Amino acid sequence: MEVVKNLVTPDKYHIKCPYNMEAEGYCVHNTANDASARNEVAYMIRNDLQTSYHYAIDDKEVVQGISEDRNGWHAGDGANGRGNRKYIGIEICYSLSGGDRFIAAEKRAAKFIAEGLKAKGWGIDCVKKHQDFDKKYCPHRTLDMGWQRFLSMIKAEMYIPGELSGADIPRGTDDLVLYFKGLSRNGRTGTNQWGYEVAIDKNGVVLEDPHYSGNTKIPDGGKVLSGHGKAGAWIKANIKKGYHVWFDVSAHITKGIHRSVSHFNGIRGADELVIYNKGSASNTNMWGWEVAVNAKGHVTKKRYGGKTPIPDGGFVLSGHGEAASWINKNVKVGDTVKLVGNVIRIT
Numbered sequence: 463m464e465v466v467k468n469l470v471t472p473d474k475y476h477i478k479c480p481y482n483m484e485a486e487g488y489c490v491h492n493t494a495n496d497a498s499a500r501n502e503v504a505y506m507i508r509n510d511l512q513t514s515y516h517y518a519i520d521d522k523e524v525v526q527g528i529s530e531d532r533n534g535w536h537a538g539d540g541a542n543g544r545g546n547r548k549y550i551g552i553e554i555c556y557s558l559s560g561g562d563r564f565i566a567a568e569k570r571a572a573k574f575i576a577e578g579l580k581a582k583g584w585g586i587d588c589v590k591k592h593q594d595f596d597k598k599y600c601p602h603r604t605l606d607m608g609w610q611r612f613l614s615m616i617k618a619e620m621y622i623p624g625e626l627s628g629a630d631i632p633r634g635t636d637d638l639v640l641y642f643k644g645l646s647r648n649g650r651t652g653t654n655q656w657g658y659e660v661a662i663d664k665n666g667v668v669l670e671d672p673h674y675s676g677n678t679k680i681p682d683g684g685k686v687l688s689g690h691g692k693a694g695a696w697i698k699a700n701i702k703k704g705y706h707v708w709f710d711v712s713a714h715i716t717k718g719i720h721r722s723v724s725h726f727n728g729i730r731g732a733d734e735l736v737i738y739n740k741g742s743a744s745n746t747n748m749w750g751w752e753v754a755v756n757a758k759g760h761v762t763k764k765r766y767g768g769k770t771p772i773p774d775g776g777f778v779l780s781g782h783g784e785a786a787s788w789i790n791k792n793v794k795v796g797d798t799v800k801l802v803g804n805v806i807r808i809t
């Protein structure tokens with residue numbers, strides 16, 4: 463965001479900003495005045511009062527009065543106070559009378575702070591209100607209208623589609639959270655109903671279409687992806703049953719039809735999907751669907767029954783019960799079947 467600079471001159475550093483600063487967050491104020499950002503900063507750097515801050519923001523622009531590597535006197539917590547010595551002071555203009563100009567100024571401030579948080583790698587917990595440092599009721603109008611509301615405005619500006627907010631943490635506004643253990647100690651996410659969730663198995667295969675409800679059961683060894691607000695809408699729009707997903711700081715999605723393999727070779731149990739790649743044929747009874755996949759990954763044969771011959775360098779994919787229905791529905795002769803780790807992908 464563009465910043466208009468009207469910086470205090472070094473001859474006034476001893477009054478306005480005597481110390482070097484390594485900032486650790488933003489401290490938000492309201493001006494309790496009806497002047498523009500330009501006029502607020504011009505007044506601040508012109509007078510000989512100690513009071514100082516880094517930025518004033520109105521409905522049209524952000525004006526800077528002090529460099530971020532110097533302290534300001536805005537938090538009321540003394541010469542060695544954390545607010546005064548570690549926080550970037552932000553004044554939101556037009557708070558005395560409020561109205562549209564103030565609403566727009568607050569929105570601009572939320573955007574400016576969000577950009578700063580992202581650039582500095584800071585979280586929303588790095589945004590404090592003046593009241594946190596000296597009990598003064600400031601930022602007064604922002605507090606009247608709701609502090610959590612203002613924090614939500616910042617978070618909405620920070621939102622990046624598919625980016626995780628964290629794992630096994632409470633889900634806030636627009637958060638995308640992965641639950642391995644959940645918050646409820648009973649194998650469920652512990653989330654409220656106001657979001658979209660999907661269960662994902664231990665191999666990263668999505669087990670269901672997104673549903674709008676909370677407290678989803680977490681699969682054995684798997685996880686649940688849960689999203690509120692924009693993150694919930696993102697889940698709904700981008701993830702479907704059978705997709706393969708993996709995560710680092712954000713979600714990565716492979717669309718299409720996937721399913722986890724129960725095991726390789728051995729005995730096929732109820733509802734299991736088994737791959738046979740050893741010996742001359744699958745070691746199965748007649749109660750299932752099987753496909754033969756050649757060395758190139760192409761399905762050459764599909765049949766209901768057991769003991770399907772294994773192609774040279776290929777394998778037989780065999781399913782019983784629910785897995786049999788899945789094969790019958792999703793795999794046909796000519797399809798390409800790829801094995802990625804313990805996951806089958808059909809294209």
Ligand SMILES: [Zn+2]
Binds near residue numbers: 491492536598600
């Ligand atoms: Zn204040």
